Amino acid sequence: MGKISKPKLKSKIDFIIRVAGEGGEGVMSCGELFAKAVARTSYHVFTFITYPTEMKGGYAMTQIRIRDITIYSMGSFVDCMVVFNQEAYDKSISSLKEGGILIYDPEFIEIDESRNFVKYPIPFSQISVETVGRSLGKNVVVLGILSHIYGLAHPGLEKLIDDRYGSKGKKVVEGNIKALKAGADTAKEIGVAIVMDLSASEPANEEYMFISGNQAVALGAIAAGCRFSAGYPLTPSTSIFETLSKFLPLVGGRTIQMEDEIAAISAVIGASFGGEKVITPTSGPGLQLMAEQMSLASMLELPIVIVDVQRGGPSTGLPTKTEQGDMKFAVYGSAGESPRIILAPTGVEDTFYQTIRAFNLAEKYQMPVILLTDQSIGYRKATVKMPDFNKIFMVDQFDRKTKVKIPNAEHIDLVQRQIPTEDELKDYKRYKNTKTGISPIARPGTPGGQYLATGLEHDEYGKTNQGPENHLMMSKKRFRKLDQVSHAFERNPMETYGDPSVRIGIMGWGSTEGAIREARYLAEAAGVKVRHIHPHTISPLPEQQISKFLHRLKHLILVEENLTGQFAHFIKAKFGVKPIEVHKCEGMPFTPDEIFNAIMKVARIADEDNITNI
Amino acid sequence: MKTISQTFNTYKSKTIKPVWCPGCGDYGVLAALDKTFKALEFKPEDIAIVSGIGCSGRFSHYFNSYSLHGTHGRALPTATGLKTVRPDLHVITIGGDGDGLSIGGGHIAHAARKNVDLTYIILDNNVYGMTKGQSSPTTPLGYNTKTAPYGVYEESLNPIAMFLAYNIGYIARTTSTDMKGMLSILKEAIEHKGFSLVYIMSPCVTYSVLPYAKLKEIVKPLPEDHDTSDKMSAFKYAYSDEHMYTGVFYKEEKTSLDERLKEVFHIAHTSKTTSEIMEEFK
Numbered sequence: 001m002g003k004i005s006k007p008k009l010k011s012k013i014d015f016i017i018r019v020a021g022e023g024g025e026g027v028m029s030c031g032e033l034f035a036k037a038v039a040r041t042s043y044h045v046f047t048f049i050t051y052p053t054e055m056k057g058g059y060a061m062t063q064i065r066i067r068d069i070t071i072y073s074m075g076s077f078v079d080c081m082v083v084f085n086q087e088a089y090d091k092s093i094s095s096l097k098e099g100g101i102l103i104y105d106p107e108f109i110e111i112d113e114s115r116n117f118v119k120y121p122i123p124f125s126q127i128s129v130e131t132v133g134r135s136l137g138k139n140v141v142v143l144g145i146l147s148h149i150y151g152l153a154h155p156g157l158e159k160l161i162d163d164r165y166g167s168k169g170k171k172v173v174e175g176n177i178k179a180l181k182a183g184a185d186t187a188k189e190i191g192v193a194i195v196m197d198l199s200a201s202e203p204a205n206e207e208y209m210f211i212s213g214n215q216a217v218a219l220g221a222i223a224a225g226c227r228f229s230a231g232y233p234l235t236p237s238t239s240i241f242e243t244l245s246k247f248l249p250l251v252g253g254r255t256i257q258m259e260d261e262i263a264a265i266s267a268v269i270g271a272s273f274g275g276e277k278v279i280t281p282t283s284g285p286g287l288q289l290m291a292e293q294m295s296l297a298s299m300l301e302l303p304i305v306i307v308d309v310q311r312g313g314p315s316t317g318l319p320t321k322t323e324q325g326d327m328k329f330a331v332y333g334s335a336g337e338s339p340r341i342i343l344a345p346t347g348v349e350d351t352f353y354q355t356i357r358a359f360n361l362a363e364k365y366q367m368p369v370i371l372l373t374d375q376s377i378g379y380r381k382a383t384v385k386m387p388d389f390n391k392i393f394m395v396d397q398f399d400r401k402t403k404v405k406i407p408n409a410e411h412i413d414l415v416q417r418q419i420p421t422e423d424e425l426k427d428y429k430r431y432k433n434t435k436t437g438i439s440p441i442a443r444p445g446t447p448g449g450q451y452l453a454t455g456l457e458h459d460e461y462g463k464t465n466q467g468p469e470n471h472l473m474m475s476k477k478r479f480r481k482l483d484q485v486s487h488a489f490e491r492n493p494m495e496t497y498g499d500p501s502v503r504i505g506i507m508g509w510g511s512t513e514g515a516i517r518e519a520r521y522l523a524e525a526a527g528v529k530v531r532h533i534h535p536h537t538i539s540p541l542p543e544q545q546i547s548k549f550l551h552r553l554k555h556l557i558l559v560e561e562n563l564t565g566q567f568a569h570f571i572k573a574k575f576g577v578k579p580i581e582v583h584k585c586e587g588m589p590f591t592p593d594e595i596f597n598a599i600m601k602v603a604r605i606a607d608e609d610n611i612t613n614i
Numbered sequence: 615m616k617t618i619s620q621t622f623n624t625y626k627s628k629t630i631k632p633v634w635c636p637g638c639g640d641y642g643v644l645a646a647l648d649k650t651f652k653a654l655e656f657k658p659e660d661i662a663i664v665s666g667i668g669c670s671g672r673f674s675h676y677f678n679s680y681s682l683h684g685t686h687g688r689a690l691p692t693a694t695g696l697k698t699v700r701p702d703l704h705v706i707t708i709g710g711d712g713d714g715l716s717i718g719g720g721h722i723a724h725a726a727r728k729n730v731d732l733t734y735i736i737l738d739n740n741v742y743g744m745t746k747g748q749s750s751p752t753t754p755l756g757y758n759t760k761t762a763p764y765g766v767y768e769e770s771l772n773p774i775a776m777f778l779a780y781n782i783g784y785i786a787r788t789t790s791t792d793m794k795g796m797l798s799i800l801k802e803a804i805e806h807k808g809f810s811l812v813y814i815m816s817p818c819v820t821y822s823v824l825p826y827a828k829l830k831e832i833v834k835p836l837p838e839d840h841d842t843s844d845k846m847s848a849f850k851y852a853y854s855d856e857h858m859y860t861g862v863f864y865k866e867e868k869t870s871l872d873e874r875l876k877e878v879f880h881i882a883h884t885s886k887t888t889s890e891i892m893e894e895f896k
Contacts, residue, residue: 209895219895223888228699230691249879250886254698256871258691259724266688267695270664273682274700296685386896389889444680444696444703447659452630452675454683463630464675 013043013068013196016075017150019142020092021084024056026139030082031062032381033143033160037152038066039210039383041201047381048074050588053235053319059091066198071382072347072514076593080149080195082142083109084124101195103145105138120145120192127182137179144183151197154180207386213348213377216384217281217307218243220355223387225414226277226305227253230267232260232286235319236375237309240281261286265293265306272302273453275417275443277359281307284326285316287370291333294368298338298478300453301431301439303362303369303417305355310374312587321587322375324510324561330370331539331570337475339482341369342538346513348382354536356407360415364404365481366438372538374561376589377511385409400438406492417441425449429460433473437480482540489542496549498531503554504602505531507579509538509567512559512590519595526596528603530557538567541574550575554609555602557582559595625651625658630675635743639790639816640669643737644676646796647706653801654704662703664693666713669744670737670816673708687718694730694871701872704804705732712742715751715771722811726780729808731870733800736773736811737790739818747821757823774852774863777811778845784810785848786862789833790817791826795860802862808870815858829858836861 017034021027028049039045046065052058065075080101083089089109096102098116106121122145128137140161147157158177165172211219217240221229229248231241245255258264261282268278282290287308297304310326312318330342341361345351351373358369387409395402397416404413420428420440430451432439439460442449452462457474459465498520508516513534520530533549535542550556558568558579565581572579582598584590625648634640651661661679665671667686674681680703684692693707709718714736725734741759742748748761752773756765777785784806788795796814803810815833817826834857840847848863869877879885 207896209892211895215895219888219892222891228695230695230698247886247891249875249882250884250891251888252879252885254875256694256698256728256875258694259720262688263691263694263721263724266684266691267698269684270682270692270695270697271699272695273680273692274662274696274703276699278695292685293688300682300684386892389887442680444662444700445659447657450658450678450680452627452681452683454675454681455685456683461629 015079017080018063018078019082020061020088023060030139046071049379076591131182132175140179141183144180145187148184148187153199208383214239216351220352224356224359228271228276230264237281261289265290279305295338297368301366307371309378327566344510349384363415363417486540496533502529505553506557508559515590518592522596523599637819642790650800666709668710670710690721707734711738726782728871737816740823741821743818783808785864787813789815
């Protein structure tokens, strides 16, 4: 194999900006305003945020990637970096590209002069004090500097500033606008080079939303017809419940904040019993508390959707950092055997559609569906194409045949839970042992539909029955639904990418999809072909698809963001393979470069194998 | 004219019969609740009974209603979710002293704060009966149980005082032997707007911590001049060492959760479609 050189991506415009400083310095708002302004152009925007758990202080950064084509990951190296303090400089500087732009406040930061960067020492703190009388406006000064470098028109930015700070009064808005101008003017005066003119781009021709992964869950739930949520605030999931609390009442829904996660899941079980589509968002520690009630929902065969925005663990762990650490708990965390479905969305747009899918699966198969996202998706913001609301189709409550498609921008089926027919109500068996395992649910208020939903083992009517034959029959009934789910999954298109004849394969789940995809592009450009499988369904797995993928594969690379390789454990046990495991357990997502390096290492091993074979 | 009450002789399940010990106080409560539904002329399909775990947890099995028998201690938040989305249903929650005051004790304060419009019936037998005789939060100090064989080493709770402190809008105590008292209290509690708490002393005959005879001795109706809107007077009777007072301790009509959530809709004063909401994220 020839010399490995890092290839360029094919897009014409693709650059990354990072603003880093201390929590509470306005790093987030500076980054977000910039990203929002860019999102209104025809370019795609993708943000990544990390901040400390504390209210103030500690390293915080926001990274914004801008590209003319779809963005899959936060990228690897930064083109332009703004640092507010020494710690931010020290922690970030290794991510800045050779020859990249470095903007820093010389009053607070000493830099390594020997490095080859385009350096702009600009005293933003001092400029802020001179303009608005205090240093707190320095983030907007920086926004001004960035607007100069990247050609963002001020009227648009001023409008965004007004939207953001309007509630704090006219004076605050005016001060910020002054700071914005001061930043841009200073950059111009000292001759900061203009990199490009974003405002010259045409406005987006299609309708886009600029939303976070957490907002995507809330909007997906609303689109799916969810009208009730009970929650308890838990970082990093809280903004899901906040968004639902703001918007559900507008569509006739209701949200209630409960006293803890146990109460939250209990309330959604009660509401689901009442006939509503329900959701409760949480993170790992909350999921643990919900475990007993998840089993109850499995036993009562009630549809519920749970979102776990995973964070670093165990225990309180790293509340504001990312990790794929809850997979095993989500799949196995149950006393007794309780069927459930685990979905792992791969990005912001996917989260929107997987949330709708979660409701469809829950309502159809009458069991808990856990949506496993993580902090990196939850806090990430991306441009997402507006779905076409003329392409939403309701599946009838008596329809027991329709094969529901995976929702996408072109077609969204909305499943309504099956209800009993008049005939069935004459001798209503809530837990009728049907061929599919699915038995229609009567909605309270329906005459003749009265039944008992008990967590005790019960017969087809719901009456408690501890007999051996009955327990076997009902356990099989509940798990037969899961078989149905598996069959339905196998019918879906393969979730694989790349040439099926290639001998190196890479597998991941959830939020690593984008980084793996870009790493694969990088590898391909460097002459190494890889195929990629990324199942959206963690449990039950689309086993035939994975078997097919593993067939004739020589090296399997398994990528996940945890220490012990939870998914790898699962795959090894199910398929008897020995993957090369690539783990990252640092609270930060993989960059494409890190995965690219892993692929190239494996490619070298593969090469050596070939040599020995000769 | 044919009334609904004539249509339904009983709301009890025709197929599931109670399995409580003979002489258990819960039989009396079952009969009283059945009669109350009849008096209120409820349709069985509009009744939802949510219960927890323990002897009292079985209540949901014995009615021909929409019944949910969930996990230990979680009946109240489960019922809260149900009532929030289905204000049209008559939601009754039932649990015992272990379910309601121990494992699920933390939920009462919040159901009270929400003032969710349901009736919570707690049946107190001062012991864990179903699991055969362990201490409960209301087992008296010093009493020998299987988990405190040398005597209970914790003070027992004063539930009525606790409910008063939680600002519950309807608080009453009665006994499973007092059919008249149960009927009037249950009817009033179910009709009460907002969260109502009916505390029924229902002695266990197998682990007889508080035998019927002893109960009869200590029980005393609240004096007729007790003003049910006077919380301090209610506290005084709740803290009585001499007697276990029965009757309505406190009554106050407050805005219910349903009304407050309707108000939320009013404050938002705009209804939107899903696509209009998404427009806001452009």
